[in-house]
Amino acid sequence: MFNVIKKEILNQSVKRMVITAPDIANKVLPGQFVVIRINEEGERIPLTVASCNKKKGIISIIFQEVGFTTRKLGRLKEGDAILDILGPLGHAAEIKKYGKVVCVAGGVGVAEVIPVADALQRAHNKVIGIIGARTKELIILEKEMRLFSDELYIATNDGSYGQEGLVTDVLRSILEQKIDLVYAIGPVPMMEAVANLTRDYKIKTIVSLNPVMVDGTGMCGSCRVSVGGETKFCCVDGPDFDGHSVDFRELAERLKLFNNQESEMSAR
Ligand SMILES: Cc1cc2nc3c(=O)[nH]c(=O)nc-3n(C[C@H](O)[C@H](O)[C@H](O)COP(=O)(O)OP(=O)(O)OC[C@H]3O[C@@H](n4cnc5c(N)ncnc54)[C@H](O)[C@@H]3O)c2cc1C
Ligand code: FES
Structure with missing residues (x-):
């Protein structure tokens, strides 16, 4: 227990x-x-x-x-x-000295990016944090994220705190600098938008995927994702993957697979 x-x-x-x-x-x-x-x-x-x-x-x-x-x-x-x-x-995040790293997180993704930002900073990277939420009340863990970021930017959709807009709006302005790695965790559309943005700048981008998982040990197949045209199981091959190779459309579709059962359970 x-x-x-x-x-x-x-x-x-x-x-x-x-x-x-x-x-x-x-x-x-x-x-x-x-x-x-x-x-x-x-x-x-x-x-x-x-x-x-x-x-x-x-x-x-x-x-x-x-x-x-x-x-x-x-x-x-x-x-x-x-x-x-x-x-x-799952595999641990690949922590090494990259140089200047941007850690981008949306919503509850901030909780997931913090241990990675901490480890990247300990590995002597300069960490630029970008966290976002719909509104000020939904921003979480700002203090912790500040601790593990050399610079921290905050974005809210309604402009109630930090910069008005999306985390990708902040990221776009930062990408004018030389960035060695972008690490993104959050809702699927956010990770897809980050990957689309960094592709043009040819910046290595890691995303931490969140498909539906059941056993977590590679047996059930529920966490199947397509990366670079290959089938991967997020629980044993991930959760981190090259953001430029992930099929985000398929991931978004597969996340909806159990919507009916989930709504039934939630109504109980
Ligand atoms: C590797 C990994 C790490 C995660 N870490 C966190 C975290 O630190 N904090 C956090 O809040 N969430 C995290 N999640 C997402 C979290 O697992 C889901 O929100 C949770 O399973 C929803 O369950 P539910 O019964 O409350 O909701 P449901 O009503 O079952 O579903 C609500 C939503 O959650 C998704 N979901 C449902 N079941 C699962 C499942 N077994 N696995 C993944 N997604 C599911 C569905 O697509 C649905 O859209 C993580 C997911 C993965 C894959
Ligand atoms: S959760 Fe079952 S194979 Fe990954």
Whole structure:
């Protein structure tokens, strides 16, 4: 059993939970994720490990309540237990000295980019962070992101905080400088827009994909994605891929596959 030892509300739909998971805390690397099953009847959902403390044997997850399981997870209280947490899964982000790196994140993607930005900064890269949300109230983890960025830019769609517009609007102005790597995490249309923008500048771009996952171990095929014309399984081959080679249209279509079942579950 994995115990919830701290729960925090980051905005109206995003929560952070600190959980005891000593084996995972001991091994997890930036960019890796876990698959969580709350109880016997529960479905499995993948969540990125947002932070870990090996000494204390704890990890944190940050999740947006978008459907049945994330809402159920959000209802757990401090002291409650989670039945299974499988991980760490997936390949870690490739951390090395690139030079100047832009880390772009939208919505809850900020939670997922933070461990990567931290590791890239420790590897002596200059990290430029760009985070965005629809409105000021939805911006999360600004303080943490500031800590791991040499420069931080914020964009809100309605202009209520930072620059008005999308994270890609900020990115476009930054790309006039020499950039060695762009790392993007967020909604599929955002990652696609980032990749389209950087393609013209020939800047290596890594995206962290979020297809539907079930087992997280390469067996079920649900996380199939097409990258450079080849079939990949995001759970074992990813989650990070070359953004210029990902078939984002297919990914967006496949994310809708279970919409009917998900709406039925959410209505319960
Ligand atoms: C590697 C990886 C890391 C992720 N990390 C985070 C994170 O740190 N924080 C966070 O908030 N979200 C993260 N996600 C997305 C998260 O897994 C989904 O939001 C969650 O599974 C939704 O489950 P639900 O039952 O609440 O919603 P549902 O009602 O089932 O679905 C709502 C939406 O979530 C998508 N979804 C449903 N089931 C899955 C699934 N098993 N895997 C992936 N997407 C699914 C659907 O396409 C749907 O659009 C990650 C996804 C992946 C693949
Ligand atoms: S989640 Fe089943 S193959 Fe990747």
